[in-house]
Amino acid sequence: MASNFKVIIVGGGPVGLTAAHALHQAGIDFVVLERRETLFNDEGASLVVSPPTLRLMHQLGLLSSVRSIGADIQRVKSFDLAGHRFAHHLGIFDAMKKNHGAAPMAFHRAELVEAFHHGLPADAKAKVLTGKKIVDMASDDAGVRVTCADGTAYSGSLILGADGVHSQTRRFMRRLALAADPTADWEPEEPFPAEYRCMWCSFPRPGEAGLGTDTQHKDRSTMYLSGKDRAWIFLYEKLPEKTAQRARYTGKDIEEYAAKFADFPIDDKLYVRDVFDKSTAGMANLEEGVAKHWSWGRMVLVGDACHKVTPNAGRGYNNGAQDVVALANRLQGALRSSADGTLDNATLAGLFDDYQRTRTEAMQSDASISAHVTRLHAWSNTLYYIFARHIAPWGFVQRYIQNQLSAPQIAKSLILDYVPAEEPLKGSVPWEHPMPSVPLSNKV
Numbered sequence: 085m086a087s088n089f090k091v092i093i094v095g096g097g098p099v100g101l102t103a104a105h106a107l108h109q110a111g112i113d114f115v116v117l118e119r120r121e122t123l124f125n126d127e128g129a130s131l132v133v134s135p136p137t138l139r140l141m142h143q144l145g146l147l148s149s150v151r152s153i154g155a156d157i158q159r160v161k162s163f164d165l166a167g168h169r170f171a172h173h174l175g176i177f178d179a180m181k182k183n184h185g186a187a188p189m190a191f192h193r194a195e196l197v198e199a200f201h202h203g204l205p206a207d208a209k210a211k212v213l214t215g216k217k218i219v220d221m222a223s224d225d226a227g228v229r230v231t232c233a234d235g236t237a238y239s240g241s242l243i244l245g246a247d248g249v250h251s252q253t254r255r256f257m258r259r260l261a262l263a264a265d266p267t268a269d270w271e272p273e274e275p276f277p278a279e280y281r282c283m284w285c286s287f288p289r290p291g292e293a294g295l296g297t298d299t300q301h302k303d304r305s306t307m308y309l310s311g312k313d314r315a316w317i318f319l320y321e322k323l324p325e326k327t328a329q330r331a332r333y334t335g336k337d338i339e340e341y342a343a344k345f346a347d348f349p350i351d352d353k354l355y356v357r358d359v360f361d362k363s364t365a366g367m368a369n370l371e372e373g374v375a376k377h378w379s380w381g382r383m384v385l386v387g388d389a390c391h392k393v394t395p396n397a398g399r400g401y402n403n404g405a406q407d408v409v410a411l412a413n414r415l416q417g418a419l420r421s422s423a424d425g426t427l428d429n430a431t432l433a434g435l436f437d438d439y440q441r442t443r444t445e446a447m448q449s450d451a452s453i454s455a456h457v458t459r460l461h462a463w464s465n466t467l468y469y470i471f472a473r474h475i476a477p478w479g480f481v482q483r484y485i486q487n488q489l490s491a492p493q494i495a496k497s498l499i500l501d502y503v504p505a506e507e508p509l510k511g512s513v514p515w516e517h518p519m520p521s522v523p524l525s526n527k528v
């Protein structure tokens with residue numbers, strides 16, 4: 085049955101483009117509307133991708149190309165402010181490699197987004213539009229309509245909000261929900277408070293590839309990571325008070341902030357002052373939280389728009405990719421059994437509730453790990469200090485975390501159930517969702 089269904093993806097970031105690939109594989113029509121003029125702004129940050137996302141990339145035909153631009157994380161060191169190295173793990177992810185067939189891989193964000201775009205076939209690439217800032221949205225029983233700042237408008241069956249932590253889709257959903265029912269229990273427009281902030285920048289790799297370091301200190305900490313050609317620093321600080329107010333930092337703020345960290349060591353003989361590059365720097369408050377509502381009407385959220393974690397543990401994009409899989413599987417399944425290739429509001433509401441329930445459960449553990457890692461590095465209280473400084477440095481603790489805590493979660497990760505592929509990652513822990521081997525009617 086040919087589908088009359090069209091998804092409007094708001095946001096051409098890593099999650100929006102992952103959604104474009106997943107929908108393309110399902111044969112579901114889509115358009116990506118990205119507000120920026122270019123998709124590959126070199127904004128400095130890295131993205132560390134975990135084994136479940138590497139598996140998904142294999143399904144999307146991207147794994148071999150992205151592997152050539154990434155680096156496995158091999159070694160992790162921890163320092164204090166005086167430069168004393170109190171932890172050194174060579175082969176830090178050996179247990180994960182043994183369990184799941186791969187270690188986490190570090191990428192330059194702009195390069196990864198470019199690889200996602202490059203990997204789309206020409207007809208799908210033509211559906212990714214830039215310079216399309218969404219300024220209005222409507223959703224009713226018949227479909228959706230979005231209006232862009234340049235005056236153009238797009239109609240479809242569903243709005244998929246992949247527009248990040250300050251999501252306009254989330255804002256419009258809230259506005260429309262409250263207009264329909266002023267008593268609806270809806271959270272504030274900016275639902276995620278921040279307790280920490282972070283500045284990041286990138287520069288040519290100064291030493292070995294695949295090195296991660298952290299420098300821990302009370303309420304202030306740094307991380308360093310090296311990829312294939314580039315490396316990155318992340319400078320974290322506890323905010324004077326928790327706030328849900330969106331912060332916008334200027335170039336001057338960034339330079340003053342970086343100056344406070346100039347003497348932080350980032351490796352045995354390397355300091356923040358040696359590598360800081362204001363031309364690639366960005367800075368933001370680190371919001372944390374999981375939204376209460378992930379959908380309304382024919383609008384649904386994925387990625388940072390519906391859950392935001394601190395970046396220390398590298399879980400943000402990886403969870404956004406899992407959202408895309410969970411949602412795409414449900415949409416593809418529902419459209420396959422739809423007689424006329426459409427889905428009504430009631431069907432979508434049931435599908436969205438099921439999607440949110442599944443993903444919220446899975447998110448809890450990663451949100452908690454991310455929050456703990458940030459507070460461990462910032463010695464946020466005595467217990468965190470003792471664990472970070474005296475317990476975590478032991479190799480058996482890292483192996484325990486990977487074998488006992490991470491492995492069961494990673495094994496549960498989702499893959500597209502309509503894209504047959506060879507299993508690319510083989511380890512000793514079986515995947516709960518094996519790669520589909522049969523070409524199940526994979527076009528709706």
Ligand SMILES: Cc1cc2nc3c(=O)[nH]c(=O)nc-3n(C[C@H](O)[C@H](O)[C@H](O)COP(=O)(O)OP(=O)(O)OC[C@H]3O[C@@H](n4cnc5c(N)ncnc54)[C@H](O)[C@@H]3O)c2cc1C
Pocket residue numbers: 094095096097098099100117118119120129130131132133216217218219246247248249251252282284318368386387388389395397398399400401402403404
């Ligand atoms: C310093 C740092 C390091 C990180 N490291 C990692 C890591 O190692 N691993 C990991 O998994 N995660 C990491 N994260 C988190 C990760 O960056 C996010 O989880 C991820 O980028 C979320 O992707 P997204 O597509 O949902 O949102 P975004 O990346 O925010 O993209 C949203 C897109 O929507 C567009 N947009 C916004 N509003 C509109 C509008 N009105 N109209 C049209 N388009 C719009 C934006 O321009 C943007 O392109 C890190 C985050 C930071 C800050």
